[in-house]
Amino acid sequence: MRIKIGILGYGNLGRGVEAAIKMNDDMKLVAVYTRRSPESLTIRTDGVPVRSVAELEKGTEDIDVLVICGGSATDLPDMTPKFAAMYNVVDSFDTHANIPTHFARVDAAAKGSGKIGVISAGWDPGMFSINRVYANAILPCGQAYTFWGKGVSQGHSDAVRRIEGVKDARQYTIPVEKALDAVRSGSNPELTTREKHTRECFVVAEDGADKAAIENAIKTMPNYFSDYDTTVHFITEEEMKRDHSGLPHGGSVIHSGTTSDGVKHVIEYSLKLDSNPEFTGSVLIACARAAYRMNRDGMAGAKTVLDIAPAYMSSISPKELRAHFL
Amino acid sequence: MRIKIGILGYGNLGRGVEAAIKMNDDMKLVAVYTRRSPESLTIRTDGVPVRSVAELEKGTEDIDVLVICGGSATDLPDMTPKFAAMYNVVDSFDTHANIPTHFARVDAAAKGSGKIGVISAGWDPGMFSINRVYANAILPCGQAYTFWGKGVSQGHSDAVRRIEGVKDARQYTIPVEKALDAVRSGSNPELTTREKHTRECFVVAEDGADKAAIENAIKTMPNYFSDYDTTVHFITEEEMKRDHSGLPHGGSVIHSGTTSDGVKHVIEYSLKLDSNPEFTGSVLIACARAAYRMNRDGMAGAKTVLDIAPAYMSSISPKELRAHFL
Numbered sequence: 001m002r003i004k005i006g007i008l009g010y011g012n013l014g015r016g017v018e019a020a021i022k023m024n025d026d027m028k029l030v031a032v033y034t035r036r037s038p039e040s041l042t043i044r045t046d047g048v049p050v051r052s053v054a055e056l057e058k059g060t061e062d063i064d065v066l067v068i069c070g071g072s073a074t075d076l077p078d079m080t081p082k083f084a085a086m087y088n089v090v091d092s093f094d095t096h097a098n099i100p101t102h103f104a105r106v107d108a109a110a111k112g113s114g115k116i117g118v119i120s121a122g123w124d125p126g127m128f129s130i131n132r133v134y135a136n137a138i139l140p141c142g143q144a145y146t147f148w149g150k151g152v153s154q155g156h157s158d159a160v161r162r163i164e165g166v167k168d169a170r171q172y173t174i175p176v177e178k179a180l181d182a183v184r185s186g187s188n189p190e191l192t193t194r195e196k197h198t199r200e201c202f203v204v205a206e207d208g209a210d211k212a213a214i215e216n217a218i219k220t221m222p223n224y225f226s227d228y229d230t231t232v233h234f235i236t237e238e239e240m241k242r243d244h245s246g247l248p249h250g251g252s253v254i255h256s257g258t259t260s261d262g263v264k265h266v267i268e269y270s271l272k273l274d275s276n277p278e279f280t281g282s283v284l285i286a287c288a289r290a291a292y293r294m295n296r297d298g299m300a301g302a303k304t305v306l307d308i309a310p311a312y313m314s315s316i317s318p319k320e321l322r323a324h325f326l
Numbered sequence: 327m328r329i330k331i332g333i334l335g336y337g338n339l340g341r342g343v344e345a346a347i348k349m350n351d352d353m354k355l356v357a358v359y360t361r362r363s364p365e366s367l368t369i370r371t372d373g374v375p376v377r378s379v380a381e382l383e384k385g386t387e388d389i390d391v392l393v394i395c396g397g398s399a400t401d402l403p404d405m406t407p408k409f410a411a412m413y414n415v416v417d418s419f420d421t422h423a424n425i426p427t428h429f430a431r432v433d434a435a436a437k438g439s440g441k442i443g444v445i446s447a448g449w450d451p452g453m454f455s456i457n458r459v460y461a462n463a464i465l466p467c468g469q470a471y472t473f474w475g476k477g478v479s480q481g482h483s484d485a486v487r488r489i490e491g492v493k494d495a496r497q498y499t500i501p502v503e504k505a506l507d508a509v510r511s512g513s514n515p516e517l518t519t520r521e522k523h524t525r526e527c528f529v530v531a532e533d534g535a536d537k538a539a540i541e542n543a544i545k546t547m548p549n550y551f552s553d554y555d556t557t558v559h560f561i562t563e564e565e566m567k568r569d570h571s572g573l574p575h576g577g578s579v580i581h582s583g584t585t586s587d588g589v590k591h592v593i594e595y596s597l598k599l600d601s602n603p604e605f606t607g608s609v610l611i612a613c614a615r616a617a618y619r620m621n622r623d624g625m626a627g628a629k630t631v632l633d634i635a636p637a638y639m640s641s642i643s644p645k646e647l648r649a650h651f652l
Contacts, residue, residue, distance in 0.1 A: 023465075137639040259345050267595075268594075272512075275589045278585035278586060309633050309635045310460055314463040316459075321459060
């Protein structure tokens with residue numbers, strides 16, 4: 001009996017979840033739900049229907065877990081509590097500051113329905129969070145550093161695209177090697193924002209646009225760029241398509257700490273991802289498996305990856321895990 | 327109310343656990359138990375008694391968790407089930423092939439007493455196991471590689487010490503850089519034992535010993551050395567003491583896998599440890615906290631790190647973890 005998965009939302013992340021389901025024999029995609037007109041959507045899995053979100057809202061769809069692939073700004077704060085009142089759900093809510101509020105709302109809804117709502121799954125928040133917590137639990141006298149990249153930041157790319165005269169843009173976040181080396185040495189350096197990451201932008205300008213003005217607008221943009229050393233490259237549409245159509249990402253959580261006088265340890269978890277949405281989708285699917293099983297085991301309410309034992313995420317039985325993975 | 331910890335066994339690992347307790351405000355060491363005569367032992371924590379294992383066997387000691395620091399060959403197979411019948415316990419049982427049997431025996435004892443028995447905690451088995459399981463759950467179409475070192479292998483050092491004419495020895499396991507690079511590239515190479523690790527031995531020979539014979543005995547020793555490229559250095563007792571008195575270790579779990587055609591991802595978890603026993607002790611203490619809490623939450627039976635949600639290991643409250651670590 002495979003676990004029946006529904007996907008709500010079919011952007012980059014929804015397609016990443018769809019790809020991940022194909023890699024897992026114990027799951028099947030039973031429907032993709034959309035706010036658009038269902039017939040306007042063609043998905044990549046044969047024989048699976050595209051249905052309207054209105055069907056989902058009836059609460060009667062035959063799915064074990066709904067993976068909600070919406071945006072954290074406006075979609076998930078409404079969608080996740082709403083559907084946690086009907087189904088086991090998983091989301092990738094990533095507005096760190098609002099996680100406590102989102103958790104409380106999903107928890108109330110999921111406790112009411114007796115379902116599980118896993119929030120903030122992915123790699124950060126997600127696998128990076130898990131590693132920050134384990135490292136702190138093992139080496140409480142220590143410090144963790146999180147580096148992102150090299151990879152495409154969608155938020156920063158969007159910010160550049162909103163500048164007048166910009167036709168298209170891609171922004172890469174790049175960790176500074178010197179900072180990585182200092183942290184890996186276990187010296188626990190104090191690092192400013194500027195010392196940790198640089199930003200690199202590839203921009204397609206509109207015909208006749210003022211490139212110097214665009215470059216200045218990027219480099220001085222508060223929050224997004226002004227605290228960083230930023231380089232800007234103007235390229236053609238063809239170059240953008242040829243060299244920057246992927247969504248690679250990655251990064252590292254590095255924690256160093258001591259256990260007695262002068263005795264140091266360094267723990268590092270790092271990711272190199274060809275596709276941010278496909279990897280994130282793969283984490284969501286492992287969490288969907290956990291949500292299904294935790295609910296089957298009688299649990300309900302909101303959970304994060306920090307509340308899920310590793311064995312719950314694996315398709316392999318606990319007995320086999322002990323024999324071959326421990 | 328701090329968690330009351332007892333330590334059984336006061337070798338390198340027992341002292342590592344003692345050091346770890348000092349780093350954790352929510353715990354206190356209440357007694358060290360020994361099979362030796364208690365008055366023969368001086369420990370590093372003021373005001374804490376050393377007691378006979380005979381006291382522990384009465385089952386009436388006022389401890390929340392007993393951390394059992396014995397050897398996997400003969401101590402733990404008896405000790406862990408015996409004391410799981412009386413107390414919450416944690417051990418670092420690391421004979422991979424015998425884990426299923428050990429688990430079953432501890433499970434029966436702990437279910438009988440209503441206590442928790444965490445077995446096989448440490449870094450491998452332990453943190454490396456957790457990372458093998460997470461990576462496989464996220465990227466099931468992939469392959470994991472475990473590399474150890476650079477670090478001192480106690481088992482291999484002991485094996486060299488048993489050779490005639492050897493006064494003292496230290497063996498370092500060293501991962502082969504070329505193999506690490508190939509794995510990190512995501513190419514999923516086939517690697518033989520010889521291609522993954524080399525071994526380096528530092529030996530103090532007895533006066534007049536046949537060094538060529540010692541070197542040959544090491545390099546041809548089945549299981550331990552014959553499948554590896556091994557180098558042997560003869561040094562003085564002073565050099566041994568000066569340069570090789572620490573017990574550093576570490577290693578990496580590297581998993582690479584795909585999520586769709588040609589889309590690759592690499593996950594790496596690595597450790598650089600100044601002291602193997604102090605780091606292992608720190609993992610045992612985080613697991614002791616989890617054992618205490620899981621038992622308080624009504625659970626009983628044998629557990630491994632794969633059955634423990636990350637939040638259970640942390641001294642920080644789930645609410646604070648969500649606000650600051652997620």
